[in-house]
Amino acid sequence: MSDVLRIYVKKREEFDTHGMNLMEEMREILKIRAQKVWVYHVYDVQNLTREDFDLAVREILMEVNVDEIFDAVDFEENQRAFRVQYLPGQYDQRADSAMACIKLLKPHLEPVVQSSTLYVFEGIDGDELQKIKKYLINPVDSREVPLGVPENLGIFLEEPSKVPPIHGFIYRNDRELKTLLESYALAMSLEDLKKIQEYFLKEDRDPTVTELRVLDTYWSDHCRHTTFNTEIEEVDLSANNLEALEETYQSYLASRKQLERHLNPDTLMELATVNLRLMKKKGLLDDLEVSEEINAVSLVAPNPEKDLLVMFKNETHNHPTEIEPFGGAATCLGGAIRDPLSGRAYVYQSMRISGASDPRTPLEETLAGKLPQRVITREAARGFSAYGNQIGLNTGFVKEYYHPGFAAKRMEVGFVIGATPLADVTRKKPSPGDLVLLLGGATGRDGIGGATGSSKSHDIQSIEISGAEVQKGNPPMERRIQRLFMDPKVSRSIKRSNDFGAGGISVALGEIADALEVDLDKVPKKYQGLDGTELAISESQERMAVVIAPQDLEAFLEASAKENLPATVVAKVTDNHRFRLLWRGETILDLDRDFLDAGGAGRRARVKVDPVNLEAYPLKGRPLDERIFQDINAASQRGLVEQFDNSIGRCNVLSFYGGKHLDTPIQGMVSKLPFLSEDNPLVSIVTHGYEPLVAQWSPFHGGMYAVVGALSKQVALGASLKRVRLAFQEYFERLGDDPSRWGRPFSALLGANRVLDAFDLASVGGKDSMSGTFVTQSDERIDVPPTLIAFGVSLGSVHRVISPEFKGGSHDILLFRAPKHRDHTFDLEAVKAMYREVESLIEEGKVYSGAVIESEGLYGALAKMTFGNEVGCRVEAPGEEDYFASILLEVDKGLQTTLGLGIGVTQEEKTLDFGGEKRALRNLKTLWEAPLASVFPTEKKVALKKASFECYTPPKPPKGGKTPAPRVFIPVFPGTNCEFDTAYGFEKAGGRVNTQVFRNLRPSDIENSIRQMEKAIRNSEIIALAGGFSAGDEPEGSGKFIASVLKNPRIAEAVMDLLENRDGLILGICNGFQALIKTGLLPYGRIQSLDKRDPTLTFNPIGRHVAQMVYTRVKSQLSPWLAYGDPDRIYTTPVSHGEGRLILGEDHFNRLREKGQIALQYVTPGGEPAEETRYNPNASDYGVEALSSEDGRILGKMGHTERIGRQLAINVPDKGDLRLFEAGVHYFK
Structure with missing residues (x-):
């Protein structure tokens, strides 16, 4: 007989938000009209007596004024039910928290808890039940389980056997190696495998399975940017019809020669970093901290109060979010946070940029092998926001782009920025005898294969076979690491740190020192049964590696314990130039450092730039009236944005929505910095630029528009252009060996570099993801739009910050154009002059509000500026339709400028009068909020209990005792x-x-x-x-x-x-x-x-x-x-x-x-x-x-x-x- 005890917990009807919302979704999305829906939260508990279990139910698992509880649930004849549970080994915060709370009742108890959800439906048939199951159960993280009570709750895994060698590997021919490649489902190429074979021939032994798996992970595109480091043998511009592209390419070649790098292999990485090298040579990047710890860009920020290091990083989790949206998006942010955190920075603000196909697409149109777009986009938002909200990170800006190409694979990008006092950071080379500690979470099977999976394109089977690759995050654990690193004594004792991201121990420790011996038996495990290979490559979340001197160990462990943070010595730095993993006393990996760092076999590719159809410019012919709000990309995203905590940290200078009525959206994020006093004016300003329609039409223009878009927003927010630093996020289809496909990222980088060249700026950081391809059942290939997102980062003064909502009536509205040539490339000298004048006006305090025109055009930009304070405007239509990246300013009436074109005035009347066509602001706002209301609702129709009453005044004011400083x-x-x-x-x-x-x-x-x-x-x-x-x-x-x-x-x-x-x-x-x-x-x-x-x-x-x-x-x-x-x-x-x-x-x-x-x-x-x-x-x-x-x-x-x-x-x-x-x-x- 089972000793597992079970309780069913159901919300009382008036509190059953989950059930009511599910009923509504079934009706509106699935077109199923059930008569009734019941949702039960099921808890199975082991290792408790009945008395302790009843106590736990009463005090922890239910709330008497909200819930009803049942020992069993019986079903009527017309009812259908199923129970859903996370996959074994997947992190379950509900069960984990239940165990933690039960231990508070009696600390000596060691309960085991499993949670699940029982859904009961009345009035549906079998086909409808299957449709509901498909909608509710994502096989990547969950499964349907029997309705009955299990016999046991533990995860019982067989005792793992020894890690075997791959017998005969060094003597296998190409055909046999190819078979091995397929049988192990490796992400590496045959040439990589042959390079491994050559190495082990010299070592005179066969590799172990661990060594092969680790090399596949360590050399993956995700970890080693193999696509960006592929040598470009030939560049074919014969079909190119853009003079600007040719000029920029020639400038790139000249820069390489000037930098004496022209004899090095030409690569996309070389193209992406040439401006960084050039600006450093010119002495224009003196604020860039250079060290061997390169997990995030690090800028030195001198300040009269306290010198800081400011660090930022952009990260993608496209592959994990596509197949398990909640966990993938959550760990996108968690992983991004750990990069600056490993540099000892406290991450204080984040930005989320995402891409999806239209989430309003009917479920029946979902591609085979895919989750519905609605499910992906909603669950991804829930995951990213949940992680940030729980860890206590201010989310300063959120924007989602919609494009049919993102049906191939979702785009999930997180950008984070952090800071730390310069005096609290030590950068030292690890010495033999130094210790490596693993901080944070335990290791499990969740997350194995994430790095290699992210390096592959997808097909219809991806969702079925990728389950183990995606993890759930545990943000409170990561916050403990943040708190620990804020301790100056701890921070200063760390010689080097590296986060556990893709590749787990094999990469985190493999990168931290030149020579290391790791004892995998010391690694904390979520459960027994993991073999040495799994311990080496699991990407389980919320872990950090630090190198400290032996004499600092006791103090470090004591500080970790005070923060409730597990810390374990797992490795020692050696002097033999080798990376070694030991498990059960045997060496299962022993690799030479130079071979490990080689990054696989050299790869080669050819580039061909295709012509651009200049007549098909996508921003031409856009509506100049309220019809623009029928475009989903011009619509309000309030219901999405307001899931993210925008106020925590006492740092955010701009709220998501501004004005008295909180309706004008911001275009970038501005934050006070931690570690400084409240009145210190220093702020960070972060913007982004991206337009998928332009990028799809012409990657060269896409790169150019991305950088100019980010810079225009910097200037409009009050930044100083010369202080802007950029970071790029590239996201492209799988390139294969097609020269035209290679031409897309090549062109995009050239377009971006053209702007950087003109402004003497550089991209100082970035991340590439090159697997945005999906192959359908009919072998149709779908690709993401050629994506280059530019993030602009600067430090400035809070006193110069400008927001976009109109402030009052009878002000002039000036348009500062970002002029373009006939080929739709920007006239960068004219743009530069425009930026100078706008900067000057803001510096002189002459600007009330400012906004940048994006794909919604002039009309959409003006409308959004009116919403916040319900200040209307009267505008004469200037005649042109495309003003992308141009800037609108609200200034005093009659202000004279050189480049500003007076197009109208603000007014107290709550209308937008555009070229004589007058529309009420309230009606425009309704149109703006309508397109995404069904996906991300902003209001819920409920019968509110209302009351109006006077303020209560007590007969005698309360007064306490005398304590000057309580x-x-x-x-x-x-x-x-x-x-x-x-x-x-x-x-x-x-x-x-x-x-x-x-x-x-x-x-x-x-x-x-x-x-x-x-x-x-x-x-x-x-x-x-x-x-x-x-x-x-x-x-x-x-x-x-x-x-x-x-x-x-x-x-x-x-x-x-x-x-x-x-x-x-x-x-x-x-x-x-x-x-x-x-x-x-x-x-x-x-x-x-x-x-x-x-x-x-x-x-x-x-x-x-x-x-x-x-x-x-x-x-x-x-x-x-x-x-x-x-x-x-x-x-x-x-x-x-x-x-x-x-x-x-x-x-x-x-x-x-x-x-x-x-x-x-x-x-x-x-x-x-x-x-x-x-x-x-x-x-x-x-x-x-x-x-x-x-x-x-x-x-x-x-x-x-x-x-x-x-x-x-x-x-x-x-x-x-x-x-x-x-x-x-x-x-x-």
């Missing part, structure tokens, strides 16, 4: 990510902050953390529960981990002592508010058990994370936290959460209102109670945003007041400062 305790739980922002708020107000990481790696860690936390509470006047995703907001509910800790008897007693005997205060923001509700501290002021009538915070009805600005008003002055709040003003505050819907019920609401416990309420821009989810995005009952306890000393709120600052979100006017932290600290003065 002590504030901020616990940092697994998943907490707002501790820095919250600490800053209190420290600025004069509080003394103590942050403490709650550790739970071992039972003793839990017990020690409880003891230390109890002590910290008893030594504090204030407890602040910061926002985040405690335990990943799992199991199936937020704040459960924090609530479990607070309910611990020792912690509960200390909390109540603070409240009842020491007149203390408690603040909970977002995740902290959720925990206060789950413990009863709100609204009751004490920790207590709850019943099903009690208030709760649950999932947003829209079914996704919501990150946006909201308007709130103070509705009670009871709480000392709101002592400085003004009931007569509106506060604009960022929210970022997936579970912010406060359910009160009428009786509770009336009681709390009468007692003054309704602290803040969501309102409209005019201050009226919110009546739609646009302004009450989580549909909270009666628009309640914040609650207090009856005495006011406990306050919980969803809005992130800690993220408000003078130089933050400057495109959102008149935000107001609630002075929450001041009020809390001053309560004790």
Whole structure:
């Protein structure tokens, strides 16, 4: 008989957001009208007694005021059901968090938990059931499992056998080698394999399977850029009809000669880096840090306050995201973060650029062997945003492009930027005897083959055989590495660091030192049964390698333990110039360093540039009226963008959407830098340029337009052009041996270089992905559009930053054209002059707003500028249709300029009058938001409970005791990510902050953390529960981990002592508010058990994370936290959460209102109670945003007041400062 215990958890009908949204999707997308849908979350648990299991169910796995539980589920005759579970070995955050929470109840327990989802449908037939299964189950990460309870929950793998040699390898002929190539499904070429054979002939032995697999990974295109390093034997320009292309090619040849590189092989890599070498020679890149650690571009940023290193990196995860969108996109960001992080930089902002085919395509038109585009694009957005939101990374800009070519393979690009004090970074060459530590996550089979898979084109079988290549991320683990590296002592002790990305140990450690001996038996494993090869090449996430001196080991391990971060010595640096892997005491890999670095056999290719049909220019004939918004690429992406946290980190200068009405989208991201004071004006400015229609038509123009597009946005945002550095992202079809295909990236790079040459700029970083091809069942080849994305990066002053929303009426609108020649190439000298004048106007403070015209044209650009503040405009159509990369400026009436063409004026009337055709802004906004509303909805039709009431004024204002600098305790739980922002708020107000990481790696860690936390509470006047995703907001509910800790008897007693005997205060923001509700501290002021009538915070009805600005008003002055709040003003505050819907019920609401416990309420821009989810995005009952306890000393709120600052979100006017932290600290003065 099985000792596995099972519980089924189902949301009560009124809270079943998942079920309701699934019902809607089935009806609208699958065209299936089920009578009823039930969704059960199933937990199978082993190693617990029935008593402990019942306790876990009651305290962890269900919420009494939201859920119903069942020991078994019976089905009626007209019902059909199936159960879905992650594949064995795939990371399951829900199960992991459930185990972590159960251990909080009794630290000595070692539960095993598996989670799954049971779907039950009423009123569907068998064919419809199969259609639903196909829609819901991605075989790459999940599978259907039997409905019954399993006998056992462990992953039982056979004891692995010894790693064998490949017998007879060194004597095999070409035919036999080719057979070997196919049988092992290697990504390398036959020539690579022959080179390996030559090497092992000299070594006088056969290679092991590990050596072959490692070399296949190490030499893959993904890891070693083999396509970009292929020698170009011939360049055929005979069919080229662009004079500019020929000129640029000749300039490239001259530059190579000037650099004395003309005798080196000509490659795409040479073409991509020639300007970098040239600018360095000219002395124009003095800020570029040069070191052997090259995981990210590193710039030296001198600053009067503190010199910094600023690092940035762009990364793609096209292949993983195509086959498993959530995990692929999530680990795209996770991997990108680890590159600057390995350089010791704290990554503070990210940008996401993605590409898809039209996600509105009907499901029945999905290509065989593919997931539906709708599923890919929605799940990818959910994955990327979930990772960033959980790790606490500000996402500054999001843009998705739609093009039919992306049906071949999705484009998923992440760009990140980080910084660290220059004084905290040591760059040293590893010495013999140095130790290599592996930090972070354990290793499993998930992720094996990711590097080689990313180097291959796809066919209809890819989704079926690629399951093991894609992993789920664990962002809280990566945040621990970030926190560790922020410790100056730790950072300075690291000689060299490398992240575990593609290729796992084989690449991460293979690159970190010239000679290394690795003991694979020391590598932490997720489960037993992994052989040496799997340990060597698994790409399991959230791992980092560091090299330290032996004498620093003890201090390093101690610092890691304080951050709840696993750290293990796995290797030692040697002096034999060889890379060796040991497993079970045997050497399974032993390679000479020079051979490993050789990168495989040399490859050769020919380039042929095809002519461009100049008459087919794709930006010609675009609509100059509201019809432009029928184009999906010109449509609003608000429903996509607002899934990404845009306010965390107290750094973001421009909110996603600006103006009083929050409707004008930004065109780039601007951020304050970490490690500097609030008033330091230094900012980073990041933009991108890309236009797939132009790139598809002419790759040369595509490269050119990408760079000019990025530069125009830099200038329009207030950057200084001479300080811009660029990075390129190339994404092309599989080139094979077709010269015309090779001509596409070649032409694109020439186009980009033409702009770089003209402006004395360089691309200082980049990433290439050369496998964007899909072969259909009928052998039709589909290719991605020839893609070169240019990222522009500069450092500037916050005082020069310009946003795009019109600021007021009666201002002139000037058009600064980016002129083009008849062949549609830019007149770069004229563009340069235009940039100079725009820069000068911004520097002189003469510009109110600025925007760059993209593919939406002049009309679309003007419309978006009007939306934010509902400031209309009257414009005379200039006559030309194409103004791509031109700049629009709003300036004072009558301002004289040299190049600015006056095309109209702004006006208070809320219309866009274009050439005499007048349209109401409200109607235009509706048209703009319509095309993607079915894919990324922005609102949910729900019956909101509304209430209008006066602000409560207590008979006697609250007052605390005398403590000049109250002590504030901020616990940092697994998943907490707002501790820095919250600490800053209190420290600025004069509080003394103590942050403490709650550790739970071992039972003793839990017990020690409880003891230390109890002590910290008893030594504090204030407890602040910061926002985040405690335990990943799992199991199936937020704040459960924090609530479990607070309910611990020792912690509960200390909390109540603070409240009842020491007149203390408690603040909970977002995740902290959720925990206060789950413990009863709100609204009751004490920790207590709850019943099903009690208030709760649950999932947003829209079914996704919501990150946006909201308007709130103070509705009670009871709480000392709101002592400085003004009931007569509106506060604009960022929210970022997936579970912010406060359910009160009428009786509770009336009681709390009468007692003054309704602290803040969501309102409209005019201050009226919110009546739609646009302004009450989580549909909270009666628009309640914040609650207090009856005495006011406990306050919980969803809005992130800690993220408000003078130089933050400057495109959102008149935000107001609630002075929450001041009020809390001053309560004790």
